[in-house]
Amino acid sequence: MVLKSESEYEYATELHDDTRRSLLRHMLVARGLDEEAHRLQKQGGLILWASGQGHEAAQVGSALAVGPEATVFPTYREHAIALLRGVAPDELLAQWAGRTFCGWDPYRLRFFPYTLVLAAQTLHGVGYSIGQRLQGREDFVVVYVGDGATSEGDMSEALNLAAVESASVLFVCQNNGWAISKPAEEQMRTSVAERARGFGIESVRISGRDPETVFSACSRAAAHIRGERAPYLVEIQVGRIRGHTTTDSQEVYRTRDDIARSVAADPVTSYAARLSGLGVVDTAWLDGVEAEVREMRERLMKEYA
Amino acid sequence: MVLKSESEYEYATELHDDTRRSLLRHMLVARGLDEEAHRLQKQGGLILWASGQGHEAAQVGSALAVGPEATVFPTYREHAIALLRGVAPDELLAQWAGRTFCGWDPYRLRFFPYTLVLAAQTLHGVGYSIGQRLQGREDFVVVYVGDGATSEGDMSEALNLAAVESASVLFVCQNNGWAISKPAEEQMRTSVAERARGFGIESVRISGRDPETVFSACSRAAAHIRGERAPYLVEIQVGRIRGHTTTDSQEVYRTRDDIARSVAADPVTSYAARLSGLGVVDTAWLDGVEAEVREMRERLMKEYA
Amino acid sequence: MTSTVETSTVRTPTFAESINATLADLLEHEPGLLLLGEDIGRLGGVFRVTRGLRERFGAERVRDALLAESTIVGQAVGMTMSGLVPICEIQFDGFTYPAVNQLVTQASRIGYRWNGQVSPSLVVRIPTGGGFRGVEHHSESNEALFARYPGISVACPSTGEDADQVLRHAVTLGSPVVVYEPIRLYWRRDTPVRDPEPARSPTAARIVRRGTDLTIATFGAITHEVLEAAHDLAPDVDVEVVDLRWVAPLDMDTVLESVTRTGRLLIVHEGSKDVGIGAEIAAEVAERGFDTLRGPIRRLAPERRVYPPANFESEYLIGVQEIKDEVLVMTK
């Protein structure tokens, strides 16, 4: 079974150039941090790193679309969202360096701690949303989950709970095609989006190559959630460029071609090229971001090397 | 939300009169046993009894349809199936009298022990089917589950496993509208049948009032499973005539009308009336079954009173 | 806290009535507190412990949960993050296991993971224990399971009054508490007399009978059998009975002081013996109270075997007679 997008790429036309630059900037910064994390891990400064390369468009697009009011329940790979939400780069790496289990202030940033026990956070997210609603407070919650983790009972229980309670929860599944070495098409017969519908949760499945597609789909999803006060699920197909984590050797179980396809579909380079081509960003702008990234990497090196 | 049948009553015309009499006979016997169990429980002979009244058409119809080769993984309420499969009445009551955790020979009867930890048996059933297939043996399995139990993570995990492995498993959900005091429409937003489809399992939702409807639907499901070597789910709507168990007082949480509706929709009396009306059974036949039931009840009284 | 003497004649509220009253009072005074469990609302719980609370406080605060224990505890964890204080109910001890992951890897660690920014006051009430001819899985005692885990406290009150104190303390603790409520005590009225001595603190053990010859450390429903045995043995043998009330953390000071006075320790519990609470107590006393011991420490608890069908449970459970026999062996 081959995964297919239900909706093809659709470049939303209504996006402001500011928004587009913002999307690209966050993607570039996340990529820079990810590269630096790999370097630091090799040198022994980090214990482990779960790369987000290939996930940037999905993460930045969805996080910008829902806005800063939404509370985010991440997995352990939403580094681009962490940065976008204001987690400082060194705070983000702290747990991967063995210093703490959460380097940032979850409440202030509305970006909750990474959860390493797969799918456990899905129930927390729904419970939190219900709790907020009961107290008459903002109950919009975004729960991230990977394709593999959706097999855990907790994920199905969370979908059912959200559906029954009509909770204001956006589930975002970043389907990168793999749960370590297990291909997504051997993890499920349908799709996460179809499964959500079975529980009574509207859903859509989109490509995660283009941040604008993601932004549009998640904006619509957010509008649905706020309008209907009901949950929604967006399944985003992304490519996993690096191995599962730095201890993984994906060459053992993925073909060279398959890895090459993920690399070729790199959302960061392609979006940078597109915005350059459209004249939305120019060399000066790109140089500015590059300088910012360089500075960040230097600071991280000082802190963690 | 009110539960609606997706397919209306459909009286299969192709059923032999022998089959129809067999359906009715098993239903009448099961009802007789159930009445006796209540009596014995009141007298202290049984600890507890989980009544099957209202479930008879669903149980007998499905069990006859799949035939004796299928291995059954029941919940704790499939008394009609137990009897049909050859569990002796006193063997069936033994566990409700505190003598054992399983009074019969599971392998010989291909009717496995009752499981009281909800939904745990769903994974066993799929695993057993896979195990049988791996050993080149009959892998047709029927897993019973209640509406409430479908909320447990294990049920979703079992559906996913069966779908991915394309296991020869028929899931039969007897949706009696209640999980003790929780109405099914507050337990899920859709239906168990829709949920199964989300996982990639074909399904149908039928009324469990008429055993012939059940027999036909389950025969088709069984043919599908044997033909496609893929799972199937049949959701059967039944009425719960008695409380959840003998310790329950359903009057606390169900309206008088609602209970009356379940009583009025009694599948046993209505099927007996129908077959009498059609001349498929006559008084002599009914008297014969009644005598059989009386004898069974007397034996049980001796054993357990 | 009152210190009324409980006797078999004075009419005091039953265990279930006490909990009901405490929950009602907490709901009344703590707007952020809610109840969550299977069948606790409309039905008032399968043991009717929460009877009337939904009518009084509404379906939003007395929530009939989905039939999924991981959902119950998992959503409760999220609710604590939003500032609420959920009191969950698991229907029977034997159905706790689907919630173990959320309790052990999540609820118990959230505070630490959040560097103290979240203080999850989260209570899980679990009806426990046997002796009422239950069907399979309905008569177990698994308090030792959670007692191992840092970040979880475990209470096993043996009276309604103690349950009241435990619950009131638990909802303020800022970390999860599992409270085991003995099913066979819910509606029992005639319980043996105990000393009215108050506990030193809400988490301290209680000395429910003063004695000089031997200490019995116990908790939960079986405290009553222990007291009965102790009363029977007097005046020949004068047994001191310590009702631990909490099994994690344990009030070892009270036990050790008692053993210093009596020189002998018997531990009695209903949960199975192996790697149980009794083992922890014995190990602590074998280390810290070794010099005060006049003889071997002994444990009286069911052997390592499955809780049997109802017809055989009396052979499985520890009764008054066995407790007396054991005391006599140890003091002869």
Added chain:
Amino acid sequence: MTSTVETSTVRTPTFAESINATLADLLEHEPGLLLLGEDIGRLGGVFRVTRGLRERFGAERVRDALLAESTIVGQAVGMTMSGLVPICEIQFDGFTYPAVNQLVTQASRIGYRWNGQVSPSLVVRIPTGGGFRGVEHHSESNEALFARYPGISVACPSTGEDADQVLRHAVTLGSPVVVYEPIRLYWRRDTPVRDPEPARSPTAARIVRRGTDLTIATFGAITHEVLEAAHDLAPDVDVEVVDLRWVAPLDMDTVLESVTRTGRLLIVHEGSKDVGIGAEIAAEVAERGFDTLRGPIRRLAPERRVYPPANFESEYLIGVQEIKDEVLVMTK
């Protein structure tokens, strides 16, 4: 069973290599046996313990499981009913909890529920323990969790040779066995010398160092630190080291005999102290070996607190120095 002396110089297979070889041999000779776990096939497991087995025995017998621990154990239970012998792998100790329900309420009781008609030979291998700077949840030791339950056996081998013996025994036992494999030993080559004395039976403890002054009972990875401490202390203090190998059921006879000779008992384990395996051993000795004791029984194990982030794990774990200090205190 061979009785080769393991030394730091002789090149013996590593722990991981031993298990790999044993699994291969079992798959070779037992057609009904299969492996089931996350990433054990294509990848050969996250620790590469099952490397090459899928290629050799096929994807049907070396099964890359769905990402769901309850599914893994739950389907394995069904497979045992069909006559197969599944050896499951849980990826890390910390991810065992979603499978607890299927293990405790199902796998462990199926035999009893079926009146002996099913003998579920079902093995669950679990990589365990810390000391390798793991991230959250990746360094725990929860063997005491399952040790409580009748119907489950729990093994904690400390060498590849013992793991081999444990696994071969486990697949024939007719009831579930959980085998804890220390992560930090998988690929370690230099381990302290131990006495070659064979065990009395596959489930018996091994005396891995004979001594006269004090008995240390231990198991799992930390056995090596205990041995190192014992070697360091000699000849001033002559420590006897008992490697339990199985923690449920426990071979108490070997421990008691040892304590009879030495008069002193220290228990060392990596899992946290409270209501742990050490408690059970101490309690048994405080009862059955009381008269042979010359001083308090002591336990050395991490205190009741969450396993901390990697930078703080050395403060959390028990090291060679602490073991030596403890022995010196007990023998001075």
